[in-house]
Amino acid sequence: TIPVLVDGNAGGGNAINTIRLVREYEKAGATGMCIEDNPFPKRCSFYDGMQEELELSSTFCGKIQAALEKRLDADEFAIIARTEALNKGLGLDVALERCKEYAAAGAEGILIHHKGSDPQPVLEFAERWYRSETTPLVSVPTTYNGVTYEQLDDAGFRLVIFANYGIRAIVKALRET
Numbered sequence: 001t002i003p004v005l006v007d008g009n010a011g012g013g014n015a016i017n018t019i020r021l022v023r024e025y026e027k028a029g030a031t032g033m034c035i036e037d038n039p040f041p042k043r044c045s046f047y048d049g050m051q052e053e054l055e056l057s058s059t060f061c062g063k064i065q066a067a068l069e070k071r072l073d074a075d076e077f078a079i080i081a082r083t084e085a086l087n088k089g090l091g092l093d094v095a096l097e098r099c100k101e102y103a104a105a106g107a108e109g110i111l112i113h114h115k116g117s118d119p120q121p122v123l124e125f126a127e128r129w130y131r132s133e134t135t136p137l138v139s140v141p142t143t144y145n146g147v148t149y150e151q152l153d154d155a156g157f158r159l160v161i162f163a164n165y166g167i168r169a170i171v172k173a174l175r176e177t
Contacts, residue, residue, distance in 0.1 A: 003031040004029065005031065005033070005080070006025045006032070008022075008034060008036075011067070013040035014040070015065075018063040018067050019070040021033065022070060022079075023072060026077050031078065032078035032109075033067070033077070034080040034111055034138070035081060037054045037055045037057070037084055037098065037102075038084050039053065039055045052088060054084060057098050060102065061105035064079060064081055078109060079108055079109075080138055081099070081103075081107035082110075082112075082113055083095050083102070083110075083113065086112065086113060086114045086122075086125075087113055092124060092128065096128055099133075100133060108136075109136050110133075110135050110137050111137075111139070115142075115143050116143060119147035119152075122139060122155075123155045126157060136158035136159065137155075138157065139152050139160050140162075141160065141162070142164065
C-alpha cells in the first residue's frame with residue numbers, strides 16, 4: 001500500500017526503452033517513475049566532468065510523451081521529469097525554460113535537481129516556477145540537507161525525496177569508526 005516512485009535515470013536511452021521501463025515498473029507495482037534529461041548512458045552528475053551536456057529537450061519531451069501515452073494506468077502511474085540544468089551550471093533560466101517544456105509535454109511533476117550545499121537556487125526556482133506554472137515540484141535535498149521540510153513545503157514542493165540518507169549515515173559512522 002506504500003507508493004513507490006522509481007528512478008528511471010535517463011529513461012533507457014530512447015522513447016521505445018522508456019515505454020518498456022514504464023510498463024515493467026507498472027507490472028512490478030510502482031506508482032510512478034522519474035526520468036532525467038541526462039543523455040544515455042547516464043553518468044552521475046554529482047561528479048565533476050561527467051556529461052557536461054543535456055539531452056535535447058525535444059528528445060526528452062518525446063520520452064515524456066511516450067511514457068504518458070503508453071503507460072497502462074494513467075490514474076495510478078505518474079511520470080515525473082527531472083532536469084540536471086543546475087548541476088551542469090546552466091543556471092535558473094535554462095532550468096526553468098526546460099522544465100516549462102517538460103510540463104507542456106505532460107510531465108505530472110518536475111524534479112529540480114541541485115548538487116550544491118545551499119538550497120537557495122532550488123527555493124528561487126520554486127518561487128519563479130509558481131509565477132506561471134502549476135505542475136507540482138519535487139525536491140531531493142541530498143547535498144543541501146540543512147534545508148527544512150517546512151522551507152520546502154512553504155516554497156511549494158509537493159514531494160520531498162530523502163534519498164540515500166540511511167546509507168550516508170552508515171558511511172559516516174564507518175568513517176568515524
